[in-house]
Amino acid sequence: MALSHAIMTALLEDEMSGYELAKAFDxxxxxxxxxxxxxxxxxxxxxxxxxxxxxxxxxxxGKPDKILYGLTAAGQxxxxxxxxxxxxxxxxxxxxxxxxxxxxxxxxAHLAAEVExxxxxxxxxxxxxxxxxxxxxxxxxxLPVRRKGVYLALLAGIRQGEQFxxxxxxxxxxxxxxxxxxxxxxxxxxxxx
Amino acid sequence: MALSHAIMTALLEDEMSGYELAKAFDxxxxxxxxxxxxxxxxxxxxxxxxxxxxxxxxxxxGKPDKILYGLTAAGQxxxxxxxxxxxxxxxxxxxxxxxxxxxxxxxxAHLAAEVExxxxxxxxxxxxxxxxxxxxxxxxxxLPVRRKGVYLALLAGIRQGEQFxxxxxxxxxxxxxxxxxxxxxxxxxxxxx
DNA sequence: AACCTTTATGCAACCTTTTGCATAAAAAAG
DNA sequence: CTTTTTTATGCAAAAGGTTGCATAAAGGTT
Numbered sequence: 435m436a437l438s439h440a441i442m443t444a445l446l447e448d449e450m451s452g453y454e455l456a457k458a459f460d461x462x463x464x465x466x467x468x469x470x471x472x473x474x475x476x477x478x479x480x481x482x483x484x485x486x487x488x489x490x491x492x493x494x495x496g497k498p499d500k501i502l503y504g505l506t507a508a509g510q511x512x513x514x515x516x517x518x519x520x521x522x523x524x525x526x527x528x529x530x531x532x533x534x535x536x537x538x539x540x541x542x543a544h545l546a547a548e549v550e551x552x553x554x555x556x557x558x559x560x561x562x563x564x565x566x567x568x569x570x571x572x573x574x575x576x577l578p579v580r581r582k583g584v585y586l587a588l589l590a591g592i593r594q595g596e597q598f599x600x601x602x603x604x605x606x607x608x609x610x611x612x613x614x615x616x617x618x619x620x621x622x623x624x625x626x627x
Numbered sequence: 628m629a630l631s632h633a634i635m636t637a638l639l640e641d642e643m644s645g646y647e648l649a650k651a652f653d654x655x656x657x658x659x660x661x662x663x664x665x666x667x668x669x670x671x672x673x674x675x676x677x678x679x680x681x682x683x684x685x686x687x688x689g690k691p692d693k694i695l696y697g698l699t700a701a702g703q704x705x706x707x708x709x710x711x712x713x714x715x716x717x718x719x720x721x722x723x724x725x726x727x728x729x730x731x732x733x734x735x736a737h738l739a740a741e742v743e744x745x746x747x748x749x750x751x752x753x754x755x756x757x758x759x760x761x762x763x764x765x766x767x768x769x770l771p772v773r774r775k776g777v778y779l780a781l782l783a784g785i786r787q788g789e790q791f792x793x794x795x796x797x798x799x800x801x802x803x804x805x806x807x808x809x810x811x812x813x814x815x816x817x818x819x820x
Numbered sequence: 821a822a823c824c825t826t827t828a829t830g831c832a833a834c835c836t837t838t839t840g841c842a843t844a845a846a847a848a849a850g
Numbered sequence: 851c852t853t854t855t856t857t858a859t860g861c862a863a864a865a866g867g868t869t870g871c872a873t874a875a876a877g878g879t880t
Contacts, residue, residue: 436722443728453858466724517729518737526719529629531659535636536710537776544711583730586798597790605779646828691828
């Protein structure tokens, strides 16, 4: 499983506490691999128990102590090996598509509203992506090697988001025709009993 | 959670056994919501215990008996209500993007190979999608209402797949430049210690 | 005759993820 | 001055998902 690897990846460049990791996940790796703070804390414990991370308690003025985690040599090695191993895809699970299988005159308006909501959310996300892109990845060819990988992941997110927006528009157009259909037109003529 | 709803959705038009459901999932809803046969069997038990499905044992010549499941009135109602509720997205979790964050000269070739493999897989899937589209959704405007929803889901899959292929090509181009870079060029000039 | 695949269902153990709760103190908002 | 937000960590229960195994018979392959 790869949450552990995602966490180690995030620790490649910097030592971080669980809290900082959770924050960092929100705007970087987490866009491709979401994790709650509980999951992150648990995984950090496991990883340091296995000797892949080292922990270091840092007292802070006023605030609670934080625990900084960093990759050990063993961790770096494990991560490097994992990258060379064969990967797995966990397909996204999206209620919306299952709901669309249930499309009917009675819920077309609701589904259109859901699509519209999702469109807005995606617009916001794309806005974030684009800001990151302009800030840090404006000239991809000049990036150091690792950053090029991050750029490619970002690019995948952007492309997928743009595609989703276009799909939303198509879906909304079609859902609008359903809502406007005359009563009784929802019967299925291809399945006469 | 929505595996139960995906299963009920699959049973909207036809009664099916667990085995048949598992097969059907492979070429329809399962493209958006994957489930193993164990999961399906378990869920079928739960759903019929809750009175949302009815079960009917059908003896077969030679083969083991099968258990046909179908939606009860309560099941139909529950499904209808769920569609009107607010949905959730479970983001896809894909090793590949996490791995890309680890890009380096040492693994660029491997990552390119993974991208290429994924490209091939996606091509096959797109081929399947397109066959389904041509067979059953050639003229979307003339479809009965529910089928329009299925068409929209299919369209999302197709669009996303096409987008992924395009991204793979871009990624492969960039990964190729990394593999061909002169030795030592992977050092990060933006982070001088 | 021995083996493999397909049909058909399921248990049990384990791992992962979500949800709800709990603590604690500083800083900011009202 | 009280409330809310932010920083910082964590336990425990429940739900969800994966992996491995087990059974059983028909039909096809070598």
